[in-house]
Amino acid sequence: AQTVTQSQPEMSVQEAETVTLSCTYDTSESDYYLFWYKQPPSRQMILVIRQEAYKQQNATENRFSVNFQKAAKSFSLKISDSQLGDAAMYFCASMDSNYQLIWGAGTKLIIKP
Amino acid sequence: NAGVTQTPKFRVLKTGQSMTLLCAQDMNHEYMYWYRQDPGMGLRLIHYSVGEGTTAKGEVPDGYNVSRLKKQNFLLGLESAAPSQTSVYFCASRYTSNYGYTFGSGTRLTVV
Numbered sequence: 001a002q003t004v005t006q007s008q009p010e011m012s013v014q015e016a017e018t019v020t021l022s023c024t025y026d027t028s029e030s031d032y033y034l035f036w037y038k039q040p041p042s043r044q045m046i047l048v049i050r051q052e053a054y055k056q057q058n059a060t061e062n063r064f065s066v067n068f069q070k071a072a073k074s075f076s077l078k079i080s081d082s083q084l085g086d087a088a089m090y091f092c093a094s095m096d097s098n099y100q101l102i103w104g105a106g107t108k109l110i111i112k113p
Numbered sequence: 114n115a116g117v118t119q120t121p122k123f124r125v126l127k128t129g130q131s132m133t134l135l136c137a138q139d140m141n142h143e144y145m146y147w148y149r150q151d152p153g154m155g156l157r158l159i160h161y162s163v164g165e166g167t168t169a170k171g172e173v174p175d176g177y178n179v180s181r182l183k184k185q186n187f188l189l190g191l192e193s194a195a196p197s198q199t200s201v202y203f204c205a206s207r208y209t210s211n212y213g214y215t216f217g218s219g220t221r222l223t224v225v
Contacts (some may be wrong), residue, residue, distance in 0.1 A: 043218055043219040044216065045205075045216035047213075047214075099207070100161075101214065103156045105154050105155050
């Protein structure tokens with residue numbers, strides 16, 4: 001069975017600085033997708049970024065980028081120029097061949113003004 | 114706006130009571146899912162449906178039942194609520210062979 005591990009229950013960063021959230025996963029699939037979701041206090045699950053495993057190039061969405069290390073099964077999220085609105089729970093998830101999402105336990109990101 | 118709508122948003126139940134959570138989507142998605150979210154844990158799949166009239170068990174199905182009589186609706190039932198079912202419940206949907214999940218805003222259920 002696939003597993004996703006987020007080893008940082010909580011992270012804090014100064015506003016305008018850069019922070020990296022860690023995620024490792026375990027899968028026997030050869031083709032899969034990886035995701036980062038953001039959950040603000042409103043509870044809404046918001047897709048931040050996704051990565052197709054067959055693509056070597058790291059995905060980027062504005063201030064959000066990933067460091068995808070396929071051999072190491074690592075998928076970290078880098079947030080540049082952190083803003084107060086980035087404060088939220090961040091969840092890493094992998095998708096198996098049945099398109100089922102496997103979730104990590106989440107990392108709470110605190111932004112210090 | 115198109116999307117996934119969950120009702121109710123909040124509910125308090127007494128142990129042993131029953132209730133039904135409703136999930137409705139207007140995007141003509143085939144797949145629908147019910148998850149629960151507990152502190153310190155990621156979302157866990159309760160049940161899912163691959164189309165109208167079909168349902169399947171997920172990771173934590175015990176104590177829950179589901180029905181998908183209409184394509185746009187996916188109901189989650191608790192027949193006899195227990196304090197262990199206190200959680201936030203999320204519904205999600207997607208197209209077949211598409212990795213784009215759309216989530217509802219969640220239902221916070223407290224069982225006392």
